[in-house]
Amino acid sequence: xxxxxxxxxxxxxxxxxxxxxxxxxxxxxxxxxxxxxxxxxxxx
Amino acid sequence: xxxxxxxxxxxxxxxxxxxxxxxxxxxxxxxxxxxxxxxxxxxxxxxxxxxxxxxxxxxxxxxxxxxxxxxxxxxxxxxxxxxxxxxxxxxxxxxxxxxxxxxxxxxxxxxxxxxxxxxxxxxxxxxxxxxxxxxxxxxxxxxxxxxxxxxxxxxxxxxxxxxxxxxxxxxxxxxxxxxxxxxxxxxxxxxxxxxxxxxxxxxxxxxxxxxxxxxxxxxxxxxxxxxxxxxxxxxxxxxxxxxxxxxxxxxxxxxxxxxxxxxxxxxxxxxxxxxxxxxxxxxxxxxxxxxxxxxxxxxxxxxxxxxxxxxxxxxxxxxxxxxxxxxx
Numbered sequence: 001x002x003x004x005x006x007x008x009x010x011x012x013x014x015x016x017x018x019x020x021x022x023x024x025x026x027x028x029x030x031x032x033x034x035x036x037x038x039x040x041x042x043x044x
Numbered sequence: 045x046x047x048x049x050x051x052x053x054x055x056x057x058x059x060x061x062x063x064x065x066x067x068x069x070x071x072x073x074x075x076x077x078x079x080x081x082x083x084x085x086x087x088x089x090x091x092x093x094x095x096x097x098x099x100x101x102x103x104x105x106x107x108x109x110x111x112x113x114x115x116x117x118x119x120x121x122x123x124x125x126x127x128x129x130x131x132x133x134x135x136x137x138x139x140x141x142x143x144x145x146x147x148x149x150x151x152x153x154x155x156x157x158x159x160x161x162x163x164x165x166x167x168x169x170x171x172x173x174x175x176x177x178x179x180x181x182x183x184x185x186x187x188x189x190x191x192x193x194x195x196x197x198x199x200x201x202x203x204x205x206x207x208x209x210x211x212x213x214x215x216x217x218x219x220x221x222x223x224x225x226x227x228x229x230x231x232x233x234x235x236x237x238x239x240x241x242x243x244x245x246x247x248x249x250x251x252x253x254x255x256x257x258x259x260x261x262x263x264x265x266x267x268x269x270x271x272x273x274x275x276x277x278x279x280x281x282x283x284x285x286x287x288x289x290x291x292x293x294x295x296x297x298x299x300x301x302x303x304x305x306x307x308x309x310x311x312x313x314x315x316x317x318x319x320x321x322x323x324x325x326x327x328x329x330x331x332x333x334x335x336x337x338x339x340x341x342x343x344x345x346x347x348x349x350x351x352x353x354x355x356x357x358x359x360x361x362x363x364x365x366x367x368x369x370x371x372x
Contacts, residue, residue, distance in 0.1 A: 006051045010058030018066040022074040028119055029081030036114040036139035036154070037085055040147065044085070044314035 046355035053348035061341030068334040076190050076326055077161035078134045080122040086113040087311050088278065090303025095144060098243045101291055103299040109150065111305060112141045115186065125158060125169045132161035135171075136186070140202070142301070144242075150301065151238045155202055157185055164189040164273065166200075174202045175239050182207040188273035190326055192224060199228055203235045203260050210264065218267050218276055219316045221323075228264040235260045255289030258300065271323045271330075276316050280305040 093109035096102070121135040136157045142150040153175045158167045166172075166181040173179060183198025199210035210228035217223070237248035237258050260283070267277040284300040292298060307315070 002051055003054065006055040007058045010055040011062050013055075014059045014062035014066060018063065018071050022071055026075060026077055026079065028122070029079050029117075031081055031119045032083035032116055034083055034116070036116060036137065036141075037112045038139075038141050038149070038152070040087060040110045040112055040143055041085060044087075044311050 046351050050348045050351035050355065053344050053351065057341045057344035057348055059341075060337040060344065064334045064338040064341065067337065068330055072329040073162050076329055077132055078117075078159075078164075078187070080117050080119045080132075080134050080161070082115065082117045082134070082136075084115045086315075087111070087308040088113065088280075088305045089308055090282070090305045093301065093303030094299045095150060096286065096298050096300045098246070101286075101298055103302075106145045108145050109301065109303055109305075110143045112139075112143065114139050114141075121171065122158075125167065129167050129169070131167075133167050133169075134159055134161045138186070148242070149240070150242050152240055153202060153238060157181070159184075162190065174205055175236070177205065177236065179205050187275065188268050188270075190271070190273050191330065192268055192270040192273045194224060197226070199226075199264075201228075201230050201262075201264075203262075204230060204233045205236075210266070216267060219312070221269050221276060221316065221320065223267040223276060224270050226266045226268060230260070230262050230264070232259050232261045234258070251289075251291065254291055256291040257287050257289065259285045259287055259297075269319045269323060271326050272319055274315070274319045274322065276319050277312055278307055 088111040090109045090111075091107065093106050094103050095106050095109065097104050115136045115138050118135040118137055122133045125133045125135065136155075136159075138155040138157060139152060140155075141152045144150050155174045156171050158169050158172050159165060160167055164184050164187060166183070166185075168180055172181065181200045183200055185200040185202070188197065194212050194215070196209045196211045198207045200207045208228060208230065210226045213225045213227050215222060216225050235258050237251055239248060241248060241251070262283070263281040265279045266275045268275050281304050283302045285297045286292060286300050287297040288295055
């Protein structure tokens with residue numbers, strides 16, 4: 001019974017961590033204020 | 045005490061073992077995405093090149109033609125489209141600005157490209173366009189999906205507004221990176237005149253009225269880093285012609301632009317550096333963490349079993365019994 005509990009605990013923690021990570025997701029950021037270029041930049 | 049420790053280790057072993065496939069097959073597709081607000085520029089050059097002289101309507105050799113390509117993510121537009129698309133979407137406003145040796149505009153083609161942030165599949169929404177013309181893209185453009193495969197892909201060509209296969213031609217090493225080399229040839233095709241012409245007072249409508257048409261062919265070559273799906277080098281053998289009409293009577297034709305277009309060296313170096321850093325992040329989700337967690341899970345399980353086995357071992361023989369004291 002204790003083995004089953006330990007297994008379930010480990011599994012639940014793994015699911016909880018991954019679901020939280022994906023729910024938070026990556027930040028989308030903001031639109032860059034830089035324009036679409038119509039001159040040749042000197043360097044990247 | 046050993047029993048408790050083995051149970052704790054078992055819980056951690058299950059945690060890390062479960063985390064391994066969850067990270068690769070659940071988290072990776074949801075976390076590895078093109079940021080909606082990405083901004084990137086690229087400079088390509090053709091040295092030498094051929095351009096049309098609109099004064100004489102004759103082709104002339106020039107020392108260089110430069111193509112400045114900018115990609116800019118529109119975050120507000122992607123948020124709006126995501127509400128109806130039901131998935132993470134990236135909206136790129138792109139501009140391919142072609143400049144002559146004097147820096148003056150030869151042509152410019154704006155685009156709006158809308159795609160799935162992870163799979164790179166096109167998403168069709170209002171605003172998808174090339175040079176103001178609504179388009180319905182199929183396949184990929186600018187970038188391959190993460191974990192690109194050794195196979196042909198369908199690639200969108202902005203000049204013809206159509207998609208055609210881009211063929212996998214083998215694996216190469218480029219600046220220390222293993223890359224997949226792809227090639228696409230667009231045969232001579234009649235294409236629309238750019239909305240913005242390089243000569244003041246001349247509009248595409250006026251040129252069309254004169255019966256002159258624009259034709260284009262290109263051989264597109266791209267070196268793609270497969271983990272990120274990002275091209276690290278690109279070249280094009282590009283030819284454009286103006287044909288017939290009052291501008292070129294008697295079925296004449298003139299080269300409007302021709303040249304072997306290559307990425308500028310400093311942009312190659314910066315792209316390679318950027319891709320190398322992103323590659324590590326993608327590998328973290330697809331390989332390093334899943335395999336690491338699996339190994340850690342196995343090690344913890346072994347340790348847990350070992351402790352459990354020791355806790356069940358019967359106690360060893362005690363000290364030898366003392367012989368009974370004999371009465372003196």
